[in-house]
Amino acid sequence: MSPVRSSGALACFGRGLRASLSKPYLAVSLWLIQLLLASVLILPVSNSLHDLLDDSPSASRMVANPDLGWWETLLRTHPDLLGNFPDLLTGLLTPEGVTSSKLSGLRGIGAAAVSLGLLAIVLHAFALGGIFGTLREPHGSLVTFGREGMRRFPAFLAFTLAALAAALLAYRWVWLETGLALNERMRELQSERQALAITLARVLLLAFVLSAIKLVADSVRAIWVARPDLPPVSRFFAGIAGALARPVRLFGVLLSAIVTILTLYAIWIVADPSAGGEARFALVPLILTQQVFVFLRSLIKVGYYAGISEALTRTPSPEYSYVAAPSSAAPVAPPAPDDEPPLENPAGAV
Amino acid sequence: MGSAKARILLLALAGALAAPAVPLPAAPLAAPVASYEISCRLDPEKKTVEGTELLTWTNTTSRPAPTLQFHLYLNAFLNTRTTFHREAGGIARGVPIPDSWGSVEVLRMTFADGTDLLPALVSISPDDGNPDDRTVAEVTLPRPVAPGETVRVSLDFRSRLPRVFRRTGWKGDFFMVAQWFPKIGVLQEAGWNCHQFHANSEFFSDFGDYDVSIDVPSRYRGKVGATGKRVEERQGAGDRVLYRFRQESVHDFAWTADPDYVVVKDFFREAGLADVELLLYVQPEHASQAARHFRAVKAALSRMGRVLGPYPYPTLTMVDPPWGASAAGGMEYPTLITCGTHVIAPATLQKPEEVTIHEFGHQFFYGMIASNEFEEPYLDEGFNSYMTDRVLKATYGPDHPVVNVFGYRIALGIDKIYPVDAERRFFDVSTQDIHAQPSWKFRDGKSYGADTYSHTALALATLENLLGVNVMDRALRLYADRWRFRHPTLNDFIRCVNEVAGRDWTWFFDRTFRSSGNVDYAVEKATSTRAKAPKGLFERDGKLVDGPPPALARVRGYDSMALVTRRGETALPVDVLLRFEGGKTYRSSWNGEGRWKRFRVSGGPRLLEAIVDPDEKLALDEDHTNNGKRVVPDPRAASRWTARSVFWMQNFLDTLTVAW
């Protein structure tokens, strides 16, 4: 029990951020995983770009700025490079949306990017096991992260795949199918404003459903780690019950994280370190700035998961032999040195 | 009425009061060939227009006419077996065609003296022989119309309008009434030119004077726009109101009605050009964009007028179709154009600007310079696209803010390089069809659009660059002056170019318009190596000795080479520019006809880069990115974009993984 602590969403997210900052190696590992995945593309992208640009007179024009004509010509003359990857990214929220049949249009770097995305989702299941596990330990380390990640991996991968399937179903039924069903009726509406309002409502509904899926999945993960005392099936349902019991607080944590990340993007766009090419930042400082940005994003991300954990549970799990366990587990706790002051709040969280 | 609406109307009223009276032209602009007096009545519930038509037609050919042929355009929408439906394959402008049918029935047809012509009226299908197509009808006359003779034909018709999906029809209370009345074809020396309604074709008619009375329910009061000038508003029988419009020297008549219209007026006046009263029938949700419509149309009136001669009609009506009726937008009729925009219309989208300028441009290429849109669609759509790009380029320059989002420039304004960026779609299908051919003979709609609009615009821009803009403008002006209110062909334009240029440019049109080729020049190689002294046996004092004479042995500078190739099928003359260290340049030209040409410079400074077509004269060149080669590579851009790509990928992965 900790009556002094606020359980509001912002407070949970704030404590999560603090936990993330106190264990920066979690964000480091997330950043590393993504950097390693993305670096698979460095060679193909770099080789193609150097091949296309280095001896082209348009290269000097394009140091800082893209060239619409160059890009459109590239897509036309080198369909093998990306395939329909740009269309997939921009087509997600069009009325037609993106269906699995469009994946056959992927080529080269575009196909590799999508495969890396799938790999990233799988690896993220591992990372989440590591994050939730390590967050509950007062003295975690990168080793804890790895061990916890491996330990939770089968269950967490199942949660991730289930969430992914649910999200795809939601995209299909909340976006694509309603879009198709409404298509003709939309054209018969009195004004475009009405049509826009309906589209906006559909976007919001989709965002809401996807958020709910994510929050349920994250809740299941958090409880899965927090309640090893329960059998797996009970843990799973306790996770869902946890999400259903505190929907507003969980949405609040998610919203806080999104707003923080968007603020980060806004700062990036205003500060604009990649503009001006030569003028503002040389290549190496540019790369460093970019990586600092991605690391900050990872910090916030870990903060979000810690915030979710905070919002759902507050006692550390009793499973670790070396953790000061709740009083019920007193017999297996290591004997405290004589001179150690008594814990003020033995049941309290990290 | 909302206060915003009221304010706009007040402003419009103030504008109209300030504007001077519009002088009507004293004499008709063109000798009338086919004139119409029509009285019609709209039934908004049944979606029908019933009318009486009096056609006054003159045989201007040197031969008697034993028959008359009429377009019954609305019959294109009769059922799915018509030529239009068969060609369209269920899709019009990218949208599935709804089950909504249209028709026009001739209920009575007589000569002025009462001779009944209806029994002799039969459907014919001159283009494809489709027995189910009823878009052309022919009547055999009791006696031929003699050359120079004028006849008057009176007829009653009933038109049923479809839910709008191809230019004409209704949506709710909105009506765009076009291609709606029985209309006579064009009699030429070779016979009747009266094509069926095709999926990709537009129209062709003779000039005449139109006097049309339109009877609508009174809820449409003040909300009826039409070709020409409104000359009468009168209370009709019952709860109805009657409008009368007149216009001389036009070849079609269209009208629109929608109780929701906000009507805004403005006025165009510029020294050297004629005054024009501008009327905008705009949807309430787009009323805030009225100024953008007017700015665009005034730019077009001014810039096109200065090249092609003044727009001579006293009015221009712009129509903004409602949501769900965009198929009625982007269309031209004499003195009336339909535009189209969105509630959210950032300047980059160029809506409503581009469509307004384009449709206005048709007042020249279609309206006055009335080429055959069925047979030579590029003469109206293509020439007009070329002029549209010129007006857009001159009016909406690169003078706007740009936001850099993760290295991607997002322009807060129209950010295209005209005409290439605007007409890029041609390059996707550049070798798919003969570029200049009848509109219904293209492989598909995409090919028709790309060739007819974009290829022509790019070819004319290329011609402008090769001739120089002054010669081009004089050729266009000669063409516009000579063929105003007539029916020109491509050969007539070529003759104007040849006359003005003083040289025969027919080859250019043969290679671009009348071919299916693409244009692509590239610099394949550029090298520059230190010049070497020659080696071997050389003659000195009548003997062969080892080693060159001192004059040859002293070498300085670099030997440079550029290999330029023609990758496209079509050959056009190109310039080649070699740029050297120290700022020196060397310019040469190539007729472009072989597959390659090598350019060498010996003993000069070091070559930096070689560029083919350095002034980008060949707008038709489908790949400008291969138009140059640097001797010393510059890896900066590629490195930076690699860094950005990896960074984007990281952000993509992070966003993707946060989701589950």
Ligand SMILES: [Zn+2]
């Ligand atoms: Zn057009």
